Each structure stands twice: as structure tokens, then as C-alpha cells.
Amino acid sequence: MHTKSLKRILHRRGKVGMKRRRSKVGSFFMFLGIFLLAAFMAFPLYYTVIQSLKPIDEIFRFPPTLYVNRPTMDNYGEMFRILANMWVPLSRYLFNTLMIAVLGTGLHVILAGMAAYPLAKHKFPGKDLIFAIIMLGLMFVPQVTFVPSFIIISKLGLLNTYWAQLLPTIGVSLGLFLMRQFMEQLPDAMMEAAKIDGATEFRVCFQIVFPSVKPAIVTVIIFQFINLWNLSGGDVVYNEELKTLTQAMSQISAANAYARYGPSMAAAVIMMLPPILIFVLLQRQVIETMTSAGIKG
Amino acid sequence: MNNGLLQQMKKYRESYLLMLPYLLFFTVFTLVPVIVAVVISFTEYNMLTPARFVFLDNYIRMFLEDNVFLTAMSNMVRIAVIIGPVSYILCFFIAWVINDLNRTGRSILTTLFYVPAVVGGASWAVWRLLLSGDQYGLVNNFLMSLGIIFEPIAWTTEESAILPVIIIVQLWMSMGISFLSFIAGMQTVDQSLYEAGMIDGIRNRFQELWYVTLPSMLPQLVFGAVMQIISAFTVADVSVQLCGLPSTNYAGETIVTHIMDYGTIRYEFGYACAMSVVLVLLMQLSRALVTKVLSKVGS
Numbered sequence: 001m002h003t004k005s006l007k008r009i010l011h012r013r014g015k016v017g018m019k020r021r022r023s024k025v026g027s028f029f030m031f032l033g034i035f036l037l038a039a040f041m042a043f044p045l046y047y048t049v050i051q052s053l054k055p056i057d058e059i060f061r062f063p064p065t066l067y068v069n070r071p072t073m074d075n076y077g078e079m080f081r082i083l084a085n086m087w088v089p090l091s092r093y094l095f096n097t098l099m100i101a102v103l104g105t106g107l108h109v110i111l112a113g114m115a116a117y118p119l120a121k122h123k124f125p126g127k128d129l130i131f132a133i134i135m136l137g138l139m140f141v142p143q144v145t146f147v148p149s150f151i152i153i154s155k156l157g158l159l160n161t162y163w164a165q166l167l168p169t170i171g172v173s174l175g176l177f178l179m180r181q182f183m184e185q186l187p188d189a190m191m192e193a194a195k196i197d198g199a200t201e202f203r204v205c206f207q208i209v210f211p212s213v214k215p216a217i218v219t220v221i222i223f224q225f226i227n228l229w230n231l232s233g234g235d236v237v238y239n240e241e242l243k244t245l246t247q248a249m250s251q252i253s254a255a256n257a258y259a260r261y262g263p264s265m266a267a268a269v270i271m272m273l274p275p276i277l278i279f280v281l282l283q284r285q286v287i288e289t290m291t292s293a294g295i296k297g
Numbered sequence: 298m299n300n301g302l303l304q305q306m307k308k309y310r311e312s313y314l315l316m317l318p319y320l321l322f323f324t325v326f327t328l329v330p331v332i333v334a335v336v337i338s339f340t341e342y343n344m345l346t347p348a349r350f351v352f353l354d355n356y357i358r359m360f361l362e363d364n365v366f367l368t369a370m371s372n373m374v375r376i377a378v379i380i381g382p383v384s385y386i387l388c389f390f391i392a393w394v395i396n397d398l399n400r401t402g403r404s405i406l407t408t409l410f411y412v413p414a415v416v417g418g419a420s421w422a423v424w425r426l427l428l429s430g431d432q433y434g435l436v437n438n439f440l441m442s443l444g445i446i447f448e449p450i451a452w453t454t455e456e457s458a459i460l461p462v463i464i465i466v467q468l469w470m471s472m473g474i475s476f477l478s479f480i481a482g483m484q485t486v487d488q489s490l491y492e493a494g495m496i497d498g499i500r501n502r503f504q505e506l507w508y509v510t511l512p513s514m515l516p517q518l519v520f521g522a523v524m525q526i527i528s529a530f531t532v533a534d535v536s537v538q539l540c541g542l543p544s545t546n547y548a549g550e551t552i553v554t555h556i557m558d559y560g561t562i563r564y565e566f567g568y569a570c571a572m573s574v575v576l577v578l579l580m581q582l583s584r585a586l587v588t589k590v591l592s593k594v595g596s
Contacts, residue, residue: 022397022502030394034406037391041410041469047435048423063438115319124309125302130316137327138523139580143531143553147560147569148330148337151344171322174474201311223474230417235561246418264422271419276412283404290474290481294516295523 048272052076052265059261075262079270082252082263088240090248097245100162101228104169108224109217112176117205119176120183121191131180135295137173146235153236164236165244169228175220181292182216183209218282219289226275246271331577338571343564355571366572368547369555372460373530376551377583379464381529384471385522391472392479393506407480414473421538424466428452428539453539459548466535471528475521482517486510511594518594522587530580533557552576 051059053071083090118124119131142149149168158164186209194204210217232246249267252260279286306313338355342348359366395406413420427435430451437449452458486509494509511518533553536542540549542557550558552572560569 026502034391034394037387038406038409041413041472044420044423044427044469045412045416047427048420051423051426060433062433063442064433064435111319111322115316118309118312118315122309122312124312125305130320133328134323137323139527139577139584140327140331141527141531143533144556144573144576144580145327145330145334147556147566147573148333149326150560151333151337151566152325152330154344167322168326171319171324171326173323173327176319176323201315205315226415230415230419232418250418250421261426265426268419268422272412272416275415275417276408279411279415280408283407286477287407287481287484290478290517291485293478293520294482294514295519296516 048265048268051261052269054262056262075266079252079263079266083248086248092241093243093245093248096242097229100166100231100244101225104166104228105221105224107170108172108175109220111170113179113210113217114205116176116180116183117209120180134173134176138177150235159236160238160242162242165231175224178220178289178293179213179216182213182289185292186212215285215288218285222278222282222286225278229274334570334573337567338574340567342566344566355568358568359571359575365547365550366555369550369552373551375460376464376532377529380467380471381525384468385475385525388472388476388521389479392476392483396480396483410472411476413470424539428462430454454545456545456548459540459544462539463532463535463549466539467532473528475524478517478521482514483510486513515591515594518591519588522591523584526580526583526587530576
């Protein structure tokens with residue numbers, strides 16, 4: 001339903017867009033501006049890749065170059081060698097990060113999705129209040145609440161466990177908000193029909209609502225996965241074998257910045273790849289979801 | 298009456314059950330921390346000795362005794378006042394321009410502008426390298442070869458350079474979720490409105506933007522603004538990763554880095570929580586303000 005209306009809009013854009021008035025000079029300057037901005041955005045990423053491919057003599061060449069003469073994968077080999085010789089094997093860090101990212105994403109999507117459905121479609125007492133509080137929660141980001149969170153995690157006896165990193169990520173607001181806004185657009189008739197056939201709300205939620213909001217679910221998965229992939233958890237976890245890949249990678253560059261320029265750039269490239277790939281592959285769903293994600297002023 | 302409410306609630310039993318698991322996590326890990334922060338902000342507490350009630354002392358100390366807090370506050374306001382609007386307008390401008398492209402061009406540029414927001418910690422290493430204080434640092438090298446500066450500048454430790462550096466790097470990574478929401482918002486605008494606008498005498502793209510596009514995507518504008526406020530007020534990682542904690546003479550201190558200082562280094566939780574409370578209030582205030590301004594759009 002939703003996909004169709006979006007397609008129609010995209011289709012019509014092609015026809016109608018042509019007729020709209022566009023001055024050539026204006027277009028030129030606007031695209032010049034975009035080009036300069038794009039260059040600013042891309043440059044640090046480009047330089048990371050270039051540096052990671054340079055052999056050691058080119059890394060320290062003066063003046064520094066913006067291209068690579070003899071590209072090599074040495075830095076990547078060196079990076080994996082450093083990681084292999086760390087006290088805790090690389091596979092453990094990778095496992096930690098993946099476990100937190102997969103479990104945290106999965107639980108958040110399912111639980112927030114279950115809560116989003118009644119908040120979007122039912123008219124129970126207290127609905128507006130609950131939603132308003134959850135929206136307020138958008139502002140209670142970790143940067144603001146890490147001190148009281150630390151106290152709570154410590155009082156619950158969760159310090160220095162996987163749970164300390166995992167549990168707080170399940171109850172964030174953003175995913176619920178995105179899914180709820182998307183669900184609000186579903187036609188009521190869809191759910192009514194199932195209820196007349198005797199389906200419980202639980203079944204309606206899982207068998208009718210969830211399959212109809214796939215773009216929103218995919219979007220929340222992307223945002224949450226990227227967040228958790230970048231999670232470092234430094235405040236609540238101290239054992240080396242509980243640390244995440246992000247922490248391990250940052251240790252490479254922090255330990256000896258000069259001698260390890262090459263490997264730390266290689267590490268940066270490796271860490272950047274998963275979030276970028278996920279977004280490139282699933283971008284369409286994200287944009288479709290964001291069309292419904294507005295706040296009425 | 299009361300009976301009616303209970304019956305209503307009973308009727309929606311399943312709705313409450315569906316929300317229960319999420320609300321449990323939300324309450325314990327998002328809501329309770331804020332309540333705890335408010336309570337602790339009135340005490341002196343370090344987790345080792347029992348909390349001592351001090352009422353408003355922490356708040357008084359913040360504004361009257363802690364000079365570094367005032368520095369942090371003024372830095373944060375400067376950062377937020379620049380990054381908030383600049384990034385918001387840039388996000389919108391870029392979304393607006395690339396909306397006229399075909400699908401492939403739009404996807405490529407969307408990805409390019411969005412990616413810096415998601416690579417997060419992986420980019421610190423390259424920024425340290427670019428901003429390096431010697432002539433190997435590309436920024437120094439470039440400016441010197443153009444003759445704009447004559448000796449290298451220590452971008453991340455030189456007091457006067459710290460704040461501009463933080464702002465520029467933060468801008469680089471700020472085309473996040475609000476940018477995506479604007480791109481999506483542009484696509485929801487009803488195309489027949491543009492035709493109607495042309496008939497009504499809209500002459501150029503800026504009139505079209507003001508009278509048609511902006512009012513149609515107001516919900517996305519508000520959502521984007523809320524997201525921008527949150528990220529502009531919580532700038533901290535850039536400062537800590539590039540300039541250190543603390544930075545030279547606290548030139549890069551923000552409220553969040555100041556909270557880190559007291560919360561994770563000095564273990565003065567009461568004071569750290571009081572600062573969190575002030576920060577949340579500031580964010581709420583600017584959110585109310587911005588929402589009000591945005592409601593004037595297109596009129």
C-alpha cells in the first residue's frame with residue numbers, strides 16, 4: 001500500500017518536475033555548492049583508504065601525498081597480526097560486538113514494535129501520556145544519562161557483564177517512535193478484519209502489523225545495528241574479554257600512534273565498512289520510513 | 298466514572314500487555330536514570346559513603362563557584378548556536394538540491410553525506426592525522442604551501458584553535474537522521490501542489506520552497522530540529538578524542554565533557570547529575586523555542 005503510493009510519487013516526479021521553473025544560473029551555483037560540500041564530506045574517508053594502502057615509506061614521505069604509488073595490503077596484514085598477538089584473540093572481540101549488536105537490535109525491534117502497535121492504533125486510557133513520556137525519552141541520550149545509568153547498572157549488580165552493555169540499548173525511544181509513526185498510516189480495516197475472525201491482538205501484531213511495516217523494521221534495524229556496532233561500552237565493562245571490537249580497534253591506534261599509522265588506518269577502514277555497506281544496501285527502506293517520521297509541531 | 302475508566306482499561310488489557318516488556322526496559326534504563334539524576338542532584342554522593350542531602354548546593358556551585366562549568370556552558374552554547382542552525386540548514390539545502398536529481402544520483406549523494414554520521418569512532422584516527430600539529434598534518438601542509446600560514450599550528454592543543462576544530466569536525470559528522478528525514482520529507486510533498494502553485498503564480502524555486510515544499514514537510518522539519526538539538530547539545534566525543542579530556546585550559550570543555558570529568562574521573566555523582574539536569578532543561582527549552590519558530594514557516 002505504502003510502497004505503491006511512494007512509487008506513484010516517484011513516477012510523477014519525472015513528468016511534473018520537468019515543467020517546474022528552474023533558472024540555469026541558480027542550478028549551477030547550487031550544484032557547485034553541493035560539489036564543494038561533497039568534497040569536504042568525502043575527503044577524510046578517501047584519505048583513510050589511501051593511507052591504509054600506502055607502504056611505510058610512502059606514509060612518511062614529505063610532503064604528504066594524496067595518492068598512493070605502490071598500493072599494498074601490508075597494513076591490513078600488520079593490523080591482523082597485532083590483533084592476533086593481543087592478550088584476547090580477535091575472534092572474541094568480534095563475537096562480543098556481534099552478540100551485542102544482534103541481540104540488542106533484535107530485542108529492541110521486537111519489544112519496541114510490540115509497544116508501537118497499540119500506541120499507534122488503540123485508544124486506551126493513558127495512551128497520550130505514555131507516548132509523550134517516550135518522546136521525552138528521545139532527549140535522554142546516553143551522553144546525558146551515563147552517570148545515573150552507571151549507578152543503576154551497578155546497583156543491579158550488572159557492572160562488568162554483557163548485560164551492562166546490552167540491556168540499556170533495548171529501551172531507547174527512537175526505534176519505537178519510527179515504527180509507531182509508520183504503523184499509524186496502516187488502514188484500520190486491515191486489523192479489524194482479523195479481529196472479527198477472532199485473532200488476538202498479539203497475533204494481529206505479529207502476523208498483520210509487523211509484515212506490513214517492513215521498511216520501518218529494516219530502518220530501525222539499521223540505526224540500532226550501526227549504533228551498537230560503534231558501541232564501546234568503556235564505562236561499564238573492564239575485563240578485556242568482554243570488550244567490543246570498537247574498543248580493541250581504538251587500542252591499536254592509541255597505543256603507538258606514529259609507528260602504527262598504517263595499521264590504524266586499516267583498522268578504521270575495516271570498522272567503517274559494515275555500517276556503510278548496510279546503509280548502501282538498505283537505503284530505500286530508510287527513506288520510505290522517514291517519510292512518516294514527523295512530529296506535528 | 299471511575300468504574301468506566303477501569304472497564305476501559307480492562308477492555309484494552311491486551312494493549313497494555315503488548316507494551317509491558319518494552320516499557321519495563323524503557324522505565325528501568327531510560328526513565329529511572331533521569332529521576333535518579335534529579336534526586337541525586339540534591340545530594341553529595343560518590344557511591345562509597347551514603348548520600349548527604351545538600352539541597353541546591355550543587356546548582357549554586359555550578360553557577361557561582363565552578364569557573365570551568367561556565368567555560369563549558371559558554372563553549373556549549375557557542376557550539377550549539379553554530380552547529381544547530383548551520384547543520385540544520387545544510388541538511389535541508391543538500392536534501393533540497395539532490396531531490397531534483399534522478400534516483401541513482403540521489404542515492405549516491407545521500408550515502409556520501411550520511412556516511413560520516415555513522416562511521417563514528419573509526420574516523421578519529423584520520424582526523425588526528427589531518428589535523429596533526431606538525432607539517433605532516435595535511436591541513437598545516439596545505440595552508441603553508443598556499444602561504445596562508447607560515448608555521449604549523451597545533452590544531453588540537455592550541456587554545457584558540459580548539460573550538461573551531463571541534464565545530465568543523467562535528468559539522469562533518471552531523472548530516473545524520475535529520476538529513477534522511479528531510480530527503481524523505483521532500484518526497485512526500487504532493488506533486489499537484491506544485492502545479493497548483495505554478496498556476497497561482499509562483500515564479501522561482503525559492504517561492505516554491507517557501508510556499509509549497511516547507512509547509513508540506515513541517516512534521517519532518519520539527520523531527521529534524523529535535524534530532525539536531527539533541528546532537529548539538531551533547532557534543533563531547535569530538536572534543537575528548539581530538540583535544541583530550543581535559544583539553545588545553547578547558548578550551549574544548551562542553552557540559553557533557555564536564556559531566557564526564559566529574560562522573561567518571563572524580564566520582565562526584567551529585568554534582569555530575571545536577572549538570573545533567575541543567576542540560577536536559579536547556580534541551581527542552583530550545584526544543585520548545587524551535588518548535589514555536591518552525592510553526593511560522595510558510596506564512
